[in-house]
Amino acid sequence: MNEFQLIARLTQSLPGNPAVETGPGDDCAVLDLGVPGKRFLLKTDAVVEGFHFTRETPPEKIGRKALARGLSDLAAMAGTPIAALVTLGLPPGFDPELVAAVYNGMNALAREYGVAIVGGETTTNPGGLLLSIALLGSATAGKIPLRSGSQVGDAIFVSGTLGGSLAGRHLDFTPRLAEGRWLVEQFAIHAMIDVSDGLAGDLRHLLQAAGVGAVLRKPSIPVSREAKARARANSTAKTGLLAALTDGEDFELLFTIAPGDAIRLLDGWKQQFPETKLTCIGKIVAGEGIRLHDQHGSQLFHGDGYIHFA
DSSP, X not given: OOHHHHHHHHTTTOOOOTTEEEOXXXXXXXXXXXXXXXXXXXXXXXXXXXXXXXXXXXXXXXHHHHHHHHHHHHHHTTOEEEEEEEEEEEOTTOOXXXXXXXXXHHHHHHHHHTOEEEEEEEEEOTTOOEEEEEEEEEEETTOOOOSSOOOTTOEEEEESOBSOGGGTHHXXXXXXXXXXXXXXXXXXXXEEXXXXXXXXXXXXXXXXXXXXXXXXXXXXXXXXXHHHHHHHHOTTSXXXXXXXXXXXXXXXXXXXXXXXXXXXXXXXXXXXXXXXOEXXXXXXXXXXXXXXXXXXXXXXXXXXXXXXXX
């Protein structure tokens, strides 16, 4: 049983209450707590030693990544972070100075984005260092993009470049919080998600939620310099395109929008975020699955992003 099969099984009969506007299945839960014009976002994420980082990873970057992952999910729902709780799992014989350095990295990012760290829990974890962050954020009612809103004909956009994140970018990425809020303030964003498990995997989440398919233009997919360099240096490595589709941990925004808004979007983005690339990579179509198109035609892409337990 892989990650998504397990999630589907566990979420079949979860309890709810009238405050829950959006439950499992999106980047964050959405709660209506009775504040006019506001909704509140809840998200939790974790990093685990040996999987999301190694013992050689600078500790400040471990703490930064732990918080930044959840902030990226808030960005995908056009949120503003408010506060965080931290669960810290430590192995026997842990180094207190290393743990303090982890917190230094987390605290620096929290200050940058106005996140109050308001408590948490400490526990023993024999398998190594573990950090789990629970985040509370807010968003404007009626302007929270879900995964399920894509429509046939929509243009598909992605920010930044993709693939090769293990070269270091997975530790230093910038959560696209300002970009996410700007998008919903200026445009009717039909669906949005952050690219954490790979372009192909996260696009499939959008497609399945809306019951549609996608055609991607292969030459338009923004492959990172790191992915291209790895492909050139190692003949057994993934091609740059395959890395962009499947590597994951890019933490960029992937979203769909009416095609009539595409030119205005690109022009406005260039003025607002000149340092961050934005690319139209394809369109939403009737049917299902992902097709890759180039001058030679199109073919169904069967690959996926990262899936836990697969």
